[in-house]
Amino acid sequence: MGTTTTAKPRADWSLAPRGPVSATAQGTLALAALATVGDVTALDPIWGGAVTAAGLLGTVVVGAHRNTTPSGIVYRMACWIGGGGWLTWTLATTPWTLNTFAALGIGALTAGILAPLGSATPRTNRAGKALVLRQSARIGAEWEARLLRVCRIRATVTDVITWPTGTGYDVLVDLPGGGITRKQLESFAEALATDARLPEGCGVEICGGVHRGAVVLRVSTVNRLAQTITYPADYSPASVLEPICWGEHTNADPAGALVREESVLIAGKRGSGKTTLLQDISVALGRCTDNLVWHLDLNGGGLTQPWIDVWLDGRVQRCPIDWAAPNLREGKRMITAGIAIAKHRKASYRRLKRAHNTNLLPVSPDLPQITIIVDEGAQAVKDRELEALLSELQNIGRNEAVNLIISALRPTSDLVPVNMRKQTGVRIQMHGPDEEELGHMFGWKSGVSMDQLAGKGTGFVSLDGATPRPFRAYNVLPAQIEQAALVIATTRPNLDPASADAAGESYASRYQRMAAAFADLDADDTTEEATTYPYALDHPPTSPPVPAAPARRLTVLNGGADSWADPFTLARTTTPPPAGSAADWPDPRTRLRPADQLAPAPTNAGAPVPARPAAPTPGWPLPEILRRALHAFADANDDRMHSATLADALGITPTELAALLRPLGVTTLPRAFIRNGREARGYAREDLTAAAQRIHRGEITVPGEIAKWPAA
Numbered sequence: 001m002g003t004t005t006t007a008k009p010r011a012d013w014s015l016a017p018r019g020p021v022s023a024t025a026q027g028t029l030a031l032a033a034l035a036t037v038g039d040v041t042a043l044d045p046i047w048g049g050a051v052t053a054a055g056l057l058g059t060v061v062v063g064a065h066r067n068t069t070p071s072g073i074v075y076r077m078a079c080w081i082g083g084g085g086w087l088t089w090t091l092a093t094t095p096w097t098l099n100t101f102a103a104l105g106i107g108a109l110t111a112g113i114l115a116p117l118g119s120a121t122p123r124t125n126r127a128g129k130a131l132v133l134r135q136s137a138r139i140g141a142e143w144e145a146r147l148l149r150v151c152r153i154r155a156t157v158t159d160v161i162t163w164p165t166g167t168g169y170d171v172l173v174d175l176p177g178g179g180i181t182r183k184q185l186e187s188f189a190e191a192l193a194t195d196a197r198l199p200e201g202c203g204v205e206i207c208g209g210v211h212r213g214a215v216v217l218r219v220s221t222v223n224r225l226a227q228t229i230t231y232p233a234d235y236s237p238a239s240v241l242e243p244i245c246w247g248e249h250t251n252a253d254p255a256g257a258l259v260r261e262e263s264v265l266i267a268g269k270r271g272s273g274k275t276t277l278l279q280d281i282s283v284a285l286g287r288c289t290d291n292l293v294w295h296l297d298l299n300g301g302g303l304t305q306p307w308i309d310v311w312l313d314g315r316v317q318r319c320p321i322d323w324a325a326p327n328l329r330e331g332k333r334m335i336t337a338g339i340a341i342a343k344h345r346k347a348s349y350r351r352l353k354r355a356h357n358t359n360l361l362p363v364s365p366d367l368p369q370i371t372i373i374v375d376e377g378a379q380a381v382k383d384r385e386l387e388a389l390l391s392e393l394q395n396i397g398r399n400e401a402v403n404l405i406i407s408a409l410r411p412t413s414d415l416v417p418v419n420m421r422k423q424t425g426v427r428i429q430m431h432g433p434d435e436e437e438l439g440h441m442f443g444w445k446s447g448v449s450m451d452q453l454a455g456k457g458t459g460f461v462s463l464d465g466a467t468p469r470p471f472r473a474y475n476v477l478p479a480q481i482e483q484a485a486l487v488i489a490t491t492r493p494n495l496d497p498a499s500a501d502a503a504g505e506s507y508a509s510r511y512q513r514m515a516a517a518f519a520d521l522d523a524d525d526t527t528e529e530a531t532t533y534p535y536a537l538d539h540p541p542t543s544p545p546v547p548a549a550p551a552r553r554l555t556v557l558n559g560g561a562d563s564w565a566d567p568f569t570l571a572r573t574t575t576p577p578p579a580g581s582a583a584d585w586p587d588p589r590t591r592l593r594p595a596d597q598l599a600p601a602p603t604n605a606g607a608p609v610p611a612r613p614a615a616p617t618p619g620w621p622l623p624e625i626l627r628r629a630l631h632a633f634a635d636a637n638d639d640r641m642h643s644a645t646l647a648d649a650l651g652i653t654p655t656e657l658a659a660l661l662r663p664l665g666v667t668t669l670p671r672a673f674i675r676n677g678r679e680a681r682g683y684a685r686e687d688l689t690a691a692a693q694r695i696h697r698g699e700i701t702v703p704g705e706i707a708k709w710p711a712a
């Protein structure tokens with residue numbers, strides 16, 4: 001049987017006063033005892049004066065140290081003067097008269113009644129809830145007055161917290177009762193910032209507090225948004241089940257959102273930083289080992305190019321971006337596949353959801369989320385069919401983890417369908433000159449203003465209808481994307497086989513089309529067409545496993561135009577260059593003598609070229625495509641040629657030309673140039689010459705398909 005012990009309340013014998021009554025009684029008794037002892041020992045009255053003076057001095061010093069209120073200090077000084085005066089009087093005369101003790105009693109009674117004035121604690125706010133330090137109290141009082149002046153709201157500031165960055169502070173406010181809501185305060189944010197004379201670019205954010213009646217005013221005093229922040233070079237694995245981060249808020253909080261279920265809409269005028277933000281998001285999502293990034297960029301694939309180059313150049317085995325669509329036809333394929341996957345997952349993973357006791361598809365590296373990032377969504381929704389597909393995907397893809405992130409020039413219904421905006425939980429408006437864009441995006445009483453932002457790369461983000469918060473997106477440059485791409489190519493997951501099956505042939509053959517399309521985006525925008533690349537699927541074109549019998553065939557895929565000619569057939573019809581021309585490089589089937597291999601190669605195809613060797617020698621033959629291309633340069637008597645012009649000269653398309661030259665390390669120049677009044681991208685003769693030299697030196701192994709081109 002157990003015993004229970006009950007703790008008895010212990011008597012408190014200490015002499016510490018427990019309240020104003022006991023403190024007054026104790027003080028009065030002590031004074032009477034002192035007067036009695038002084039009278040018996042005939043103490044000099046001067047000691048009474050000395051004790052009074054010491055008490056007064058101590059009151060002032062300790063009061064200042066403890067931040068005692070002025071009324072507290074005056075009360076204590078009055079007690080010392082009254083008590084000390086009485087003691088001095090009794091020492092000079094005698095305490096043993098009725099009047100003397102009556103005076104002591106009246107003094108004690110007065111002191112007891114006025115005791116609350118003597119509180120040693122600093123002044124509390126009106127609600128008496130929070131302790132505010134002197135500096136904070138001043139700021140708090142200012143904001144209480146400001147809220148009354150600007151918003152006609154008699155609110156109580158309960159605390160002021162300075163940000164660790166020193167760039168602002170939070171004002172914690174309790175709203176008064178009587179129907180005042182946080183929303184009402186939001187519309188005054190701009191007016192409050194103006195009244196507070198905040199520096200340019202700084203503002204007041206109205207955020208929720210610990211309960212519905214509590215509000216946090218985030219006041220920035222330094223324009224941190226004006227400082228460029230580069231993407232932190234951290235590409236370590238992450239999860240889509242946690243918020244992704246794309247920048248910083250004014251108080252240096254990470255700016256980001258959870259995108260497992262919510263789709264994202266980003267609007268901003270040209271050059272406001274949308275693509276940079278999408279790149280931030282691509283890095284952040286690419287790092288997630290339970291997420292696959294797909295790009296849909298109808299603006300020429302600029303979003304994807306810095307990611308895909310490392311794969312096209314053969315520096316990684318897997319493409320960091322699982323699927324990229326640079327044209328309408330491919331975009332439709334992609335979104336159709338996304339819908340098929342979402343529908344399939346809905347039906348097929350019921351048991352998995354039951355096993356995890358969740359309604360939401362449990363994503364993992366084996367069953368990754370697919371996030372489709374759409375740059376220039378307005379272009380996508382211009383096409384009715386693609387618009388319908390995107391809307392359907394947005395409607396059905398949430399649970400099944402096929403999500404959309406869309407950018408557009410404006411958040412208006414002409415560019416983003418109303419339903420699409422309404423279904424979007426994470427809304428971002430980038431900086432721009434037009435205040436009304438904020439109204440279109442966040443509603444007309446959001447209380448935010450473009451003045452709070454600091455130009456390109458800054459914007460407002462609203463999560464699930466919350467008050468928009470300003471942020472600065474990380475700046476990410478191509479070199480850093482390349483670094484990220486190299487890592488992400490190795491860490492990103494593969495699509496689960498069931499989803500890949502559901503997506504069908506479009507998904508299976510995407511790499512072929514991507515390689516062809518991105519190898520030369522300047523190709524005569526055959527955006528509606530699709531060709532298969534003559535290499536194995538999962539390998540970049542520069543490091544293909546060379547098949548024994550290369551597939552020299554361009555397959556017309558479903559829906560593609562059937563007018564695509566086989567480049568090899570086309571090439572056969574090309575007239576060979578006239579013998580002895582300036583560009584008459586060694587025939588690929590002839591062999592060089594060792595001495596010839598060491599001979600300096602021509603630096604310019606227009607310059608005299610080495611004589612054709614007299615006899616076949618072991619060495620590295622120059623591929624026909626390179627030989628003919630150099631010949632075309634010589635014919636044109638130019639150092640640079642547009643892709644289309646060069647391809648025309650060779651009787652093939654620019655895409656085919658790019659596919660043939662890229663494995664030899666020859667790509668188009670990064671910048672467009674003007675020829676015959678037209679600006680386009682193209683090739684430099686010196687790049688072809690350098691490739692020829694590298695082949696001669698044995699530094700490049702010419703893939704079988706390229707070496708045999710254009711043979712049947």
Ligand SMILES: Nc1ncnc2c1ncn2[C@@H]1O[C@H](COP(=O)(O)OP(=O)(O)OP(=O)(O)O)[C@@H](O)[C@H]1O
Nearest residue numbers: 228269270271272273274275276456457473474475
């Ligand atoms: N976060 C940022 N930090 C610093 N500079 C930025 C940032 N974002 C964008 N910029 C600057 O703004 C320029 C335009 O950015 P970006 O191409 O991302 O804009 P955009 O809205 O996509 O433009 P467009 O619609 O014309 O493609 C960039 O070249 C860069 O100089």
